[in-house]
Amino acid sequence: MKHTYKIAGMTCNNCKASVEKYLSEIAHVSEVSVNLEKGEAEVKMNKHISTDILQKALPEKYTLSEKNEKNVFASSSMSAMPMEEEKSKLQQLKPLLLIIFYIATASILLHYKGWSWSAFMLDFMGLFYIVFSFFKMLDLKGFPESFRMYDPLAKRVPFYGKVYPFIETALGLMFLMRFEINVALIITLIVLGITTIGVTKTLLDKKSIRCACLGTALKLPMTEATFIENAIMIIMAIIMLIS
Template sequence: MEHTYAVTGMTCAGCQYKVQTLLGKVSGVTDVDIDLDAGEAHVKMDHHVPTSDLQNALKEYPKYQLNEKQVSMPAMSAFEELAEKSWVETYKPILLIFGYIFVASMIAGATPIGFNEMLAMRIFMAGFFLVFSFFKLLNLEGFADSYAMYDVIARKFKGWGYIYAFTELALGLAYATNFQPVITNAVTFVVMSVSIVGVLQTVLSKKTIRCACLGAVFNLPMSTVTIIEDGLMIAMSAVMLVMLF
């Protein structure tokens, strides 16, 4: 059976993760899905669990208040508001970032003796990882909480979210300095291949969830754009590995 409850006091992905974790520990609860924007907790249970038990699970965090869902006209959520926008308006932050990085990589690749594809790709990868790690590090805990909602490793080991942010930073610096290109591209291929698994699972299951690619700074929905983003990094690292041999 599944019941929906109204939860107030949640303001970020960290709150979402905390409430989901606490409710998931209640005896009889088999799964918890938190809709941060709607302020709802969808709780699956193998037998009836009193609302008081769920409320007690949150009692150490009084800012989170759980009550039975009242039937009413729901307010428009952040994701519903995004649906009112065009695709370009929704993904403007990512499009701008990719645009700037692409132009910089094209300029770097245009050498006096001809266009250097390897250099252009290396600069693109450096820019990608440095910029994306920057946004993650602005709110590292928020990113880790968001990442734990869908990544296959972070779901089991939340610490991977913290490690992943610094891994992106290290890869950005490695590409920028051309440090051990074979190792750098191999690590990129493996890390991004693992990352895309959780993204694919989320998108294919049609779950409405925030994308953590730009940390907790922007409210971007997980979509095929995220798949393309990860897939591009996988493809470019593979091409660069082939070119190095």
């Protein structure tokens, strides 16, 4: 018999290999195939194995659950699910929203006595890059694998994913130090433009993968918020270049 399960917590090919290894070691499991992009595992077994047994075989970072199939007779009982999923999504995005809030607040406080929109935007962009690059630096080995899941350039050029945290750090310092601002703005448009294309494609394909905007330290789902986050930076860069 064959069953398909959702696996949360996988970020790279090493995770995929680990899940396949641990599940394959369970008695009566004959074959395991993991789809990293979909976050699913297809398990062939000689006799039924409960999800509890499968979950216990995996490290704590992975969460296994049965894949829900559509049931036309269960429409009434499923009506409340979108609200629950939305609540769960907001809870997962809480760290990202808090970080953006603090960055915006700090940028406002730096200029509240002598307000300047351009100075506010430059400091916001600088702090944004510095803070986000910090989280990526926490796992320089794991970040490239997560990043290449949706960034088109990182998929084709693995080295780009490795240097991306340092590019963000450099851009952050350029904005905060007011050094070659136009160059930093153009690079921002190129870098975030490429990432936004990948994010948009991921959202349109409705793939369930982890966003690497805050590295691998925090488990953030790829959602519309990731698109909005990049869009804010791109819009600010355009405004600054025009002005």
